[in-house]
Amino acid sequence: MDATWSTPRYVSSLVKETAMDRPLTALEKNFTQEERPVHVLSKVYKILNDESQDQKWEEELGIEIHRKKWEKAIAVTHKLSISSKHQERNYKILARWYKCPKDLHRINPTNEEECWRCQASSGTMSHIWYYCPKILPFWQKIFEIYRAMTGNEIYPDILITVLSMIPGSIKNIKRDSLKYFLTAARTCIARKWKSSITPSMMEWECEMAEMRALEERKVLEEGSNKQIKQIQAIWARWVDYSASSLLLCDG
Ligand SMILES: [Zn+2]
Numbered sequence: 001m002d003a004t005w006s007t008p009r010y011v012s013s014l015v016k017e018t019a020m021d022r023p024l025t026a027l028e029k030n031f032t033q034e035e036r037p038v039h040v041l042s043k044v045y046k047i048l049n050d051e052s053q054d055q056k057w058e059e060e061l062g063i064e065i066h067r068k069k070w071e072k073a074i075a076v077t078h079k080l081s082i083s084s085k086h087q088e089r090n091y092k093i094l095a096r097w098y099k100c101p102k103d104l105h106r107i108n109p110t111n112e113e114e115c116w117r118c119q120a121s122s123g124t125m126s127h128i129w130y131y132c133p134k135i136l137p138f139w140q141k142i143f144e145i146y147r148a149m150t151g152n153e154i155y156p157d158i159l160i161t162v163l164s165m166i167p168g169s170i171k172n173i174k175r176d177s178l179k180y181f182l183t184a185a186r187t188c189i190a191r192k193w194k195s196s197i198t199p200s201m202m203e204w205e206c207e208m209a210e211m212r213a214l215e216e217r218k219v220l221e222e223g224s225n226k227q228i229k230q231i232q233a234i235w236a237r238w239v240d241y242s243a244s245s246l247l248l249c250d251g
Contacts, residue, residue, distance in 0.1 A: 053096050060126050061158065069165055076164045080179045081211065082218045089190055090183060093129065093162060098193060100128045117196050129189060130158045134198045141201055142185050149241040150174045161185070176234045180215075184208045208238065 054070045077090040092098060101123025105113035115123040117134040130139065139156040147153060152174050159165040161182060170178055184207040188199035212235050219231045 053094070056096060057125075057163065060124055065159075065165075073164045076166065076179075080164065080183045082215050083211070086183045086187065086211070089186060090164060093186060094164065096125055098125075098128075098190065100125045116194055117198060119196075126158055126162070129162045129186075130156075135189065138189075138199060138201070138204075139185065142181055142204065145241075146178060146181050149237055150177060152178075154178075173234050173237065177237060180208065180211055180234075180238075184211055205242070208242075212238065 054065065054067075058065055073094060074091075077094055078087050080090050081087060099107070101111065101113055101116060102125075104111040105123075112119075113122055115121050115127055115132055117128075117132050121127055121132070128135075130136065136156075139161050143154065143156045152170060154160070154167070154170065160167070160178075164182070166175060166178060184204055185199075187207050188203050191203075192199050215231055216235065219227050223231070
């Protein structure tokens with residue numbers, strides 16, 4: 001399966017949902033054409049550069065991030081999961097595709113600018129994905145589980161949780177496990193987009209189970225023996241941990 005083609009397809013589907021609200025961006029124009037774009041990834045890099053999505057993140061976070069870190073993060077979005085659906089979601093976050101309350105307010109001032117969960121802060125992208133006091137405990141709990149499962153003393157940070165900038169010190173199976181943890185968490189948050197409801201740990205656990213089933217099935221169908229062993233080793237830790245732990249419960 002060609003995973004890179006899935007991004008344009010997904011962009012195209014999103015445009016259908018939102019195109020009435022605004023003119024198409026360069027990214028959308030490129031990926032909504034009938035014929036398959038060539039060199040998809042390089043186009044994505046270029047458009048991200050042209051549209052300065054990285055600068056928007058940096059301005060919002062008040063930090064400078066080296067270009068090489070961005071390039072790595074963009075590349076990582078295609079490796080976070082076998083599933084094209086999950087790859088697309090990770091890419092969309094990086095490209096600021098989801099519209100946060102602040103964006104929606106800018107488009108139409110009758111939309112509330114405040115966060116739809118806590119209603120106490122401006123609903124910026126970083127707030128909705130990470131800093132909201134109603135979502136931060138969700139990330140903290142996930143990292144608590146990750147530390148208990150792997151022994152890796154890593155704590156949540158928006159660069160890791162939202163922007164896929166995983167420290168180089170996390171390697172091999174522990175790195176792959178973290179990618180799944182993050183992707184499942186982002187999926188749960190995206191599913192509650194524009195909702196005041198915070199995703200529960202039970203939902204995250206179910207997402208992990210679904211992801212595991214999908215990843216294992218795809219590798220069994222299409223992967224080499226080495227890949228099959230690898231994916232089983234990655235998920236074995238999770239299976240052992242979730243079977244022996246009482247941490248994974250709702251709330
Ligand atoms: Zn909030």
